[in-house]
Amino acid sequence: MKALTKTEFHFDGQKSVYHGKVRDVYDINDDLIVMVATDRISAFDVVLPKGIPFKGQVLNQIAAKFLDQTADICPNWKLATPDPMVTVGLKCEGFRVEMIIRSILTGSAWRAYKEGCRELCGVKLPDGMRENERFPEPIVTPTTKADEGHDLNISKEEIIKQGIVSAEDYAIIEDWTRKLFARGQEIASKHGLILVDTKYEFGKRDGKCYLIDEIHTPDSSRYFYADGYEEKLAKGEPQKQLSKEFVRQWLIEHNFMNEPGQKMPEITDEYAKSVSDRYIELYEHITGEKFDKAAEEGDIAARIERNVKQYLASRK
Template identity: 90%
Template sequence: MKALTKTDFHFEGQKNVYHGKVRDVYDINDDVIVMVATDRISAFDVILPKGIPFKGQVLNQIAAKFLDATTDICPNWKLATPDPMVTVGLKCEGFRVEMIIRSILTGSAWRAYKEGCRELCGVKLPEGMKENQRFPEPIITPTTKADEGHDLNISKEEIIAQGIVSAEDYAVMEDYTRRIFQRGQEMAAQRGLILVDTKYEFGKRDGKVYLIDEIHTPDSSRYFYADGYEEKFEKGLPQKQLSKEFVRQWLIEHDFMNEPGQTMPEITDEYAESVSERYIELYEHITGEKFDKTVEEGDIAARIEKNVADYLATRK
């Protein structure tokens, strides 16, 4: 099984390229960006040493589906998906904030709560909550985009006071966040899933706020299976979930949380394939469509380069 873990394309009009943890972003004429979802995988803010076959395709195709399904709520950056692993979209000036919205106390929020935290990003948390319990209503817990390392929790008030985002733009982002999340939850429910939490990124172009980047993928979101959720919660059992959390849990079990002195465990081919299968499982659950593996036959990078070049030629 093949995985695309790095790219080095040279498209016509290319100004620069940014290699992120998972995505490689090519700037074309300071107007559009070509975002390649690679098969890299990251956890605890570190890129794992082995790629996950089909992961980029899963992320890109799920994100495209949800971007298309939310255009009535807010404008987004997507123009086209010329390749299963690529989205081309409008270049926006990104806000240095990630809007994280949570409907259930789990993951890092639960780990903090268990340690005694009762306020998260300026949001007061009720006493006596249990792991995987629903909040009375979804809470927004933003983070600031760090140049490197961990993103930092921050409150709405601090974001506005520090001038990271204006009060007007933040109000728009907050409104969009709640409405897109509600749409995502409705779509997940139709597939027997619960959209537990997710993150959104926004940018600005010509004075207008746009939704940018991916949405509702297993890298940016957590899904539980609806069937059995209540019973498992009442019994204090772990929820069956579709998200990247299972990778984090595997790393924790192997004594790795990217802390000083810790060593990354070996990622075997068998483990990489099992992660790939979990990503495909989520794709098929959330989209209701059969996943097409045939696109990874042949030279992946050459296919992407041709598909993107052909698309960009149509924009001239």
């Protein structure tokens, strides 16, 4: 099974390329963005040494579907998906915050709560909550967007006070965050899933706000199976989930949280395939469609380059 972990394309009009943890982002004439979802996988702010076959395709295609299914709520950056692993869209100036919204106390929020934290990003949390219990209503807990290292929790008031986002723009993107999440929950529920939490990124172009980047993918979101949720909660058992959290848990079990002196465990081909299977499982659950694996014959990078060049030429 092949995995694409690195790209070095040279497209007409290319101004720059940014290699993120998972995505490689090509700037075309300061007007368009070619975003390649690679098969890299990251956890605890480190990219794992082995790629996960079809992961990039899963992420790209889920995000593309949700961008289309939420375009009535807010404008977004997507123009086309010329390849299963690529989205081309409008270049926007991204806000330096990620809008995280949570409906259930789990993950890092639960870890902080267990340590005694009762306020998250300026939002007060009730006493006596259990792991995986629903909040009375979804809470928005933004983080500052860091170029390197950990994103940091920040309150709405601090974001506005520091001038990271204006009060007017923040009101718009917070409203969109809640509406996008409600739509995501509605779609998930039709497929027997609970959209537990997720993050959105927004930007501006010509004075107008846009939804940018990926949405509702297993890298940016956490899903629980609805079936058995209440019973597991009542018994204090772990929830069956579809998200990247299972990779984090595997790393924790192998004594790795990217702390000094810790060594990355070996990612075997078998483990990489099992992660690939989980990503495909999520795709099929959340979309209700069978996952159609992109052709593996030949060079994945060559296929992407050919498809993107063809698309860019068609816009001239």
